[in-house]
Amino acid sequence: MRNLLLPLLVFLSFTAIGQTPADWWYFGQSAGIHFETGGPVSDPNGALLTYEGCASISNSNGDLLFYTDGLKVFDASHTLMANGSGLLGDPSSTQSAIVVPKPQSSNFYYIFTVDDGAQVNGTHYTLVDMSLNGGLGDVVTTEKNIPLVTPTAEKIASVQKPNGYWVVTLKISGDTCYAYEVTAAGVNLTPVLSNTGVSLTASNFWGYLKPSIQGDKLAFISQGINEAYVFDFDNSTGMVTGSTAITQSIGASSGYGVEFSPDGNLLYTMSYSTNDVKHYDLTLASAAAISASEVILGSSAGGGGGGALQLGPDGKLYVCRSGKNFLSVINDPNTYGTGAGYQDTAVMLNAGATNSLGLPTFIQSFFNVDFSYSQVCFGDTTCFISDTVGVDETRWYFGDPISGALDSNYAFNPKHYYADTGLYTVMLVAFSDTLVDTSYQTFRILPRQTVSLGSDTTVCTGTQFLYDVSQLYSSYMWQDSSTLDTFLTNQDTLISVTVFGACDTVMDQIRITYDDTIAFDLGPDTTFCGGVDYFIDANINVTADLLWSTGDTLDTLTITENGSYFLHADNTCGLVMDTVLVEFIPIPEVSLLDPDTINCFDNEIVLTHPNEEGTTYIWSDSSSKKTYRVDTTETVWLAAFNECGSTIDTMNLYFNKEIISELGVDTTICDLDTISLNAYSLGATYLWSTGDTTDSILTGRVSQLYVVTITEGLCQTIESKRVDLSNVFCPGIDCDLIVANVITPNGDGVNDIWRVTSDCDIVKFGLNIYNRWGQLVHSSDNAKFGWDGTVSGVPATEGVYFYELFFKDTVVVDIDSEDFRGSITLLR
Template sequence: MLLLGITTRAWAQPEAYNWKFGEQSGIRFPAGAGPVMSPGAMGTYEGCASISDAEGVLQCYANTETVWDRNGTIMPNGRLMGSHSSATQGVLLVRGPGQARWYYLFTVDALENNLSGGLRYSIVDMSLRGGLGDVQATNSRPLPVPGNGLVAEKLTAIRHANNRDYWIVVHGWNNNSFYAYLLNGQGISTTPVVSAIGSVHSMAGGPLSALGYLRASPNSRRLASAQMRPGGVELFDFNPTTGQVVAMRNLPPVGASPYGLEFSADNSKLYIGDDRLIHQVDITNNLFISTLPIPSNRVYALQRGPDSRIYVALAGTPLLGVIQQPNTAGPACALDAKGFTLSTGRVTGGLPNFPNAFAPALLINPVAAGCPGSVVEFSTSTVPPAGGIFTWIFDDPASGAANNATGPTATHRYTKGGTYTITLTLTAPGPIFESTQRTITVPDAPGFSLGPRQQLLCHGQTLTLSAGTVPAGTTFRWQDGSTSPTYIVRTPGRYSLQLTSLQGCTAHDSVEVLAADAPVVRLGRDTTLCGGWQSVVLRATAQPAGSTYQWQDGATTAEYTARQPGVYWLEVRNQAGCTTRDSVVIQNAAPGNCPTVTIPNIITPNNDQRNDFFVLQGLTASDWDITIYSRWGQPVYEQTSYTNSWAAVGQPAGTYYYLLRNPATHQQLRGWVEVIR
């Protein structure tokens, strides 16, 4: 049994494998490797978000106004309110803690709308529309924001210290407050944790103070904020347990118009996009700043990919800059201004807005299902919270109590092939409840039969054994090691076949072949017949029940009446399939060896004792049945085993017609006779 390896969920998390952004642009990261093209249907200037499931399958994507399903179709309830396409981090998608199929979609408004939309959320339910999902009927629900209800164009999600929940963090407008809303298994809190720290975001710093990114480090311990004004970057410590912004780092003024922010995967570097420059802040080296130029192109969003590289939005081009080694200090970080070229679409200001790190999803690790009767092993790599209990249901109710198990690993034995949906649930105090499913297919064992347990082999003949029709890819192994689909048996004995399916499942069958006797058939000696009226009845010797017959002309009766000279043969097949054939030659009898047959055509029934009766001469009359017909076809006389006694009693003179039938030989003689009175 092969159990596929458990994946370590560092930053290379499948939820970020698919990106949709810009003007019908998109890339994906197969299995977390480098990007390939994957265009989308969306057009957006800045804010955008994408989300995939725990196995890297795209679920949906959105800008600040519209939600698309994975096929690029706008969801039926996918029109959003209260935001604007120019909002820096205008939209964010996060899987609901404890919810395998619910994704929270958050939006903030843009300065173009005077930030009036505030902070809103919707829920995308991926169980709807056959797994394509839809936004729940009530969307764009406002969340209470303290004070004036306004927030800047900043929106991020920070993974909680419990590795399960999130803090949804925004920054107030006309104040210096960060608002952190807890998203947990009970939903989104409506009362934020407020941290008044750092600079005031307001028009006093210029209208562009509302613009710029808010980013947390992968370990949730640092928080960076950018205002698009000189020296507008601030670096803070963040408490992922309480949601508080607790301390401000003394970051030297950097940048004339900072916009995009991103941390390296190892939390050691902060990158700042600033017009045609990228600044690297080495957090582990006294906040030392290195500056890297991007010739000719303005830098907008920065986003860390599942491959741990940082991608740079170069607005108005088909280009993504790439920082190849973000953990490395200074120019050795290997900034490539033309790191990836889109084959379709165009980059604008935004790249997908992801949480700083994804909470581990409840996930059933990939499973290789064996053949019926073998043990299938299941496991989850999810680390449970204190008091957490894993419960498995194997979709096999016929197995009774074995259909359920508990613990991070489990085994089950399926006795039949088929498709089974495995359900894993996690329960813990809190309350915490999360459920996920995985479908597995247990291949059917190859079903076949070589036929009856005992079979008969006729002397001098062969018997063909076969498994019949089997799936493509099936292999054969007979008792002597041969591998043909069929086997020709020539001698009695035991014969067996093992089939192996393409999936490696085996089945076995065997038969005992016994010697069978051939039927004994004797038609007798060659003989003669007298043509014209005589026939010969041919009969086989007595045969066992179930025997079949075939004569030379295809007849299948046990008896055969020969009326002409020739060679006649009979083949008898018994129940074992053995056949025997015998033949006989029938010739015309030599002249003088046949009796003279005379059937009169005139009688004179006048009681003169001469020719009064219709008398058959040369035939034994009692061997024949007779019927006499009038000239109009009406029967006027019938007798079984004729006695030569018809005298046309009660019939007028005239012409009559006779039919003679021999019931033993099935011979018939026809003619006419004149009655004269």
């Protein structure tokens, strides 16, 4: 089994659905929706009948406060707010109004209004006090319809800044951007002016102006202008700098709706006349590249026009379809291409309600209170990341009560460790000045993927194995490319599986081997006459563990002894055993007794018959005893018989008296002396190694071994004794150097080797032999080695050779060494 684990980074991002100031929308002809946890649902209570612009606001609990079409203000009870009529916006203005909370106040809200058609009313603001009228609010008459700039295009946006907001509009005619600062002190009537580089006139003033959620860009689109424009915006100064013109392939002169994706990387546009919603990749390096990245998502199928685009508090982008009783939606507006998930009929409106062109205009940072999370695999620490643009403080509640005090955290991007898998609901409460927004997400801590097929295994033929690696949030790939969570096998195979999971990719493999059923027969019990071995072949051709009673482990066995033999064969199909009895009965041997013999000693001879099992033996005295004793000359026979046959053998035994003779131990005598060797035995004859045939001889003048063969009747014995000659026993006599003058290396054993000998111990020796031309043919420093008549292994030619001899021995008394020269004759 082999396991391999490949960890995967799991990063999941979901849009928060919670309580935001933008939870209630009222627009079009009596249309309204409310964003709930499960998504937007229609609300039939709205009082607006507006052709284009509108705005609404909710409190930090997501409760409706009021809404407006730029002319009238309706409270949460959908009745006209006190002093709520006569504002200077217009329902036919693209963005007739926007509501901006007064910083550091929970009761005051500014309604900024924009007149229709670049009329003289231009842009004004009005203050609403929500502490009045029992919490339903009232327009503050002393701060109503305060003029800012006139005339202006039908465009207005608000961008959150440190300690407040910018309210931005565009002056007509020209390219001047007016940015008004809203702080706790109120509305600064002195605007920050900057130039967009795009000139607006009384003929191209309508269409939306939108900031990115991040507050670093502005985008606008206008009828009569073919391009959509994106400006860089500095929310610390209120200045517009730089612009990117994006060429649209369709609806260019009827541009109306525009919106950024939540991450600010994509720009969406739409015309007022048809459903041609499309987006562009703003991360590309040039305007040309951005324009070329256009992807059309909407469809004109089914009729109906276009209109406004507006992000929702759920992170989706909602599409107004003028004349229709539903909203379309982009489900994943951060995704480039068709993967953004355009859905045509997404939110059905209440009965009788229809869209016009507009959707409510909000401060885009209202949609910034969402968060993502990563590392949701069991054992990981989950990381949470919130979008902190415009957020002063965050409070997190991780939905994990068993973690105790760690279940909450006030960091912007906290981490939390979940000790178990399962569903958890996380709540994020975000504070921005006096606004409070709450977001919820439910997610799952996922189990890790594991797989273990077990160890390699062998089973009996016919066995089926079903491997089940099923687990949540996983897909599978087996070695045969099948993708089920189970695999069935009934044959030899290498099974491998890869489990692809949300957390890990793990692999394992196992080899399945099938055994066949064992069958064998050792044969019948067997008896052999005269056999010496019996070969058994069990002929087992399947895989099995084999064990004979002898300890052998092959399926063959050679038997040489009588006995009962069994073989065990074992595999996963079971144990099979068979036994066979083998008996060897030898045919009685022809030679039962030793050859005829002579006894030259006085001891008796004891004969023993063989001991073959199952054989009966009878001696010549008719006995069947084990031994037969003989102490005189006799002819003895022994018969043997068993069920395999019979035989008889005869032996003649001759008794002769013992020869008694003794020469004594080896000895050394003076080389001038001799001794007598006596081998006498009564009635015997003699043959000495010297050739003598007498019973005694005298030793010669050379050291030698004397051997005598003594024969008496049929008996014979050999005696020997070595006699060495030495002058040690003869004081005053030097030892002699014996040097032959002839060598006959012809292989007859006589004079084949020429060597120098001495009757003394030689302690130092040197010999060189030369031919007649003075060439060295032999050299030695060992007196025991002689010359065999060859030169370098080749027989030397006949003739005279010269030697030079140096030796030193222990006998020389007058000098320490002697040096001799002489000649030898080589004959063959």
